Amino acid sequence: MPIKFDEKEENADDLEIQVDSIVAIAPSSKLNSLAESQKENAKLCGIIERLERGKTTRKLRRFSLKDGVLHCQCPRTGTALPIIPPKLVSETLREFHDDPMMGHMGVARTMERARRSVYFADMARKVTNYVKTCLTCQMRKSRNVQMAGKMQSLPIGNLFDRIQIDVVGPLPVSRRGNKYIVAAIEGLSKYVFAKAIKKNNSKAMVDFIMNQIIHIHGIPKTILSDNASTFRSNFYQKFHRLVGTVNLYTTPYHCQGNGLIERTNRVIEEILSNYVDSNQKNWEKYLGSTIYCINTAVHRDTTGYSSYYLLHGRHPNHPIDLNYSVSRSEGDFLIRIKRMQEARDCAKANLARAQLRQKAQYDKSHSSFEFKVDDLVLVFTPIKKKGLNPKLMHKYHGPYRIVRKVSALNYECEKLNAKKPSGIQKFHIQRLKPFHERLGDDMSFGEYDLKPVTQPVDSDDSPIRNPDRDLSDSDSDVRTDSSDSSSEEEVDESPGPDPAGFHLPPVVTRSGRTVRLPARYRE
16 A cells, blocks of 8 residues: 655655665565475475475474475574575575665675575575676776786986976966966976966967977977877867877876876976965966976986986076075086086986886786786776766776777777767776676576585674685585485484485684584584
């Protein structure tokens, strides 16, 4: 009978929501016909028939009939648990995992809940498989494992072989109307270029590269940037084709690929924050002095020299040098050129050692996991929608199929079952995680075989001491032997499994030690 609410009641909607959540976990029609489903299974039906005939052999002591439903007694708690036949296992697991009051918990917690209420064959493996292939869990939960992908360092090269560029902002509009900072850094000397701009568009990027870099230092071989629309526009790419510069891009959502300029942006922001006023509109006033500070500072952990010295072959005169009349002897021009070349060679060697040191530290927390072609994966894609909280949205989307391995860290993938064809996309390995496909709802792994609940329980409130041991199939509560050659009335005192296949399992202590019962106590 449907529940009717008074529209005038203030909490009618809240009560209706609570009732809906309770209805969501109500037993289904299949669970209500558990007795009929048990009788459809040959082995379970045989045990039921023996119990109905009043047989009380040692082999049937663990079983009982309650309201026509076959139960099995748990050896540790003494609780009689209903036995779930194979055809209802999938729906039973759905009740213990998918329902709102179960919360899509992990393997250990789902296993603990299920084993206190029901029993079915091969419980540990089936619970693990069901939770592992849950689509909702795969799309929402992150992997608690080491991140994949060892560090791949960029080649060092010579001066202006590589320029890395990025944009900082938007910032508060300055007094000159600018709200962005476009910054670039040279790969070897780490010399920084920066300019305040009004709009973050392709025209501003081209103007910055031409006036700040090319007209003063020449054309760089490559320019590395992220995948922002500013750097992906036709105008920006046409500019690179005209000047002959190779334009490189990092993989989407992987700013570490352009880490040198990202770290530089952080330093720029930190220095500016020390001098801006409360409304932050005078940041442009200190931008020039900030860049001067960065370029004249020594990079002790990498090159061992300042960017200014590696580029110009001399140290600059600071304001304090002029105040105290400090003079520096630069020496002969040829000697300066020789020293500058030696400094650059030394900087390359120092950079190479720094890369090895950084790689060793980085690789400690990363694995060398790899995917193969045709593997199914999910892709980490943070999506923001107006009016929705990103914390409540799914983090992974897919599945995708790996088409080609581009490099040690990048893969080309295509999305399966997409409403709109998105073509081949390139992803970094850290955005990918394996997709476990559930092949139908059949949770029976071959012939029905009663295997035990593996983790002993002392009380209903006792926690799982060792989740990994809980999922092993080394211990057993109930086993079924395929042979049934002995008669029901025969009493076998041997310690091995009886024709029905049921015997008491080894006892696992809280410290993890396995104690097997003597044969005389196995009855």
